[in-house]
């Protein structure tokens with residue numbers, strides 16, 4: 268008997284209304300629109316309003332996904348939320364979302380894979396569908412990076428933004444559509460290059476941790492950049508080769524959006540054409556776990572995907588974590 272594939276049958280996204288331009292940031296730190304555009308490709312990012320938390324963004328992304336789909340929340344079996352910026356340390360944002368949308372038959376959990384969180388989560392969710400354990404798994408990649416950014420540090424605050432993307436996984440009714448394969452990696456020795464030191468059990472919140480600004484993103488950008496280009500390229504080639512494809516077969520390459528120069532370097536090495544590549548870092552910056560589902564949803568709504576297309580999703584992030592996922596696009600449910 269052929270194994271069942273998990274397939275994306277609904278997808279949606281949400282970014283906060285508030286746009287923050289590079290010029291606005293240059294009033295807070297010693298930077299410029301010219302520097303940010305040239306070094307990162309970012310022109311603006313979206314930032315939450317005071318009352319918006321991670322779950323609020325996620326719910327809007329879920330509603331966007333379900334606009335074209337008649338589905339009752341009670342029909343959802345499992346909710347997996349990939350994030351590094353949950354509403355609070357506990358309960359999980361998955362539980363908060365489950366309550367807010369009324370998915371009373373679902374259980375759920377948060378998954379921390381940083382910028383690879385969405386790939387980790389969709390690969391995890393797919394297992395429950397492929398084994399036949401569940402029929403409907405909601406996978407959300409969502410982050411409110413502005414909640415952990417130091418807006419006095421020009422080397423990090425210009426790079427990130429807030430956003431959420433959501434997909435529904437269901438068993439594929441056709442043999443060849445759905446998730447084909449994934450490759451996921453971690454290398455904890457890279458942890459020192461990108462991290463948030465305080466707020467966990469190692470450095471619980473205290474006046475000292477706040478004074479030392481330990482609740483913010485800390486990063487060695489040059490090292491992160493170097494590993495990102497190398498590992499995203501390698502893991503892309505690895506998954507294509509082991510499934511008998513080349514980059515020519517790929518309709519859309521949807522990479523994590525951390526820096527336009529990282530994306531361009533991997534695109535050059537993979538010899539991809541511009542029309543094969545999804546880029547939105549110029550408008551949203553790096554939304555961590557949200558970049559890939561937001562990229563997917565935008566590409567779908569722009570009519571860039573049709574049944575039978577091959578999609579290559581690739582990530583790299585804190586941990587280090589990285590991975591790739593190959594899927595054949597099918598009709599939405």
Ligand code: COA
Pocket residue numbers: 297298299302303306307382421422423425461486487488489491492495525526529553583584585
């Ligand atoms: N505005 C103006 N100057 C800035 C700046 C800013 N926002 N940020 C850094 N600089 C300065 C640095 O202080 C440095 O000055 P110095 O030479 O006087 O010390 C100079 O620009 C060059 O810094 P460098 O770190 O070499 O720049 P870069 O070209 O490597 O770009 C990053 C910096 C952070 C944009 C880049 O390294 C990067 O994108 N790294 C990966 C980050 C990432 O992807 N993180 C998420 C992973 S999922």
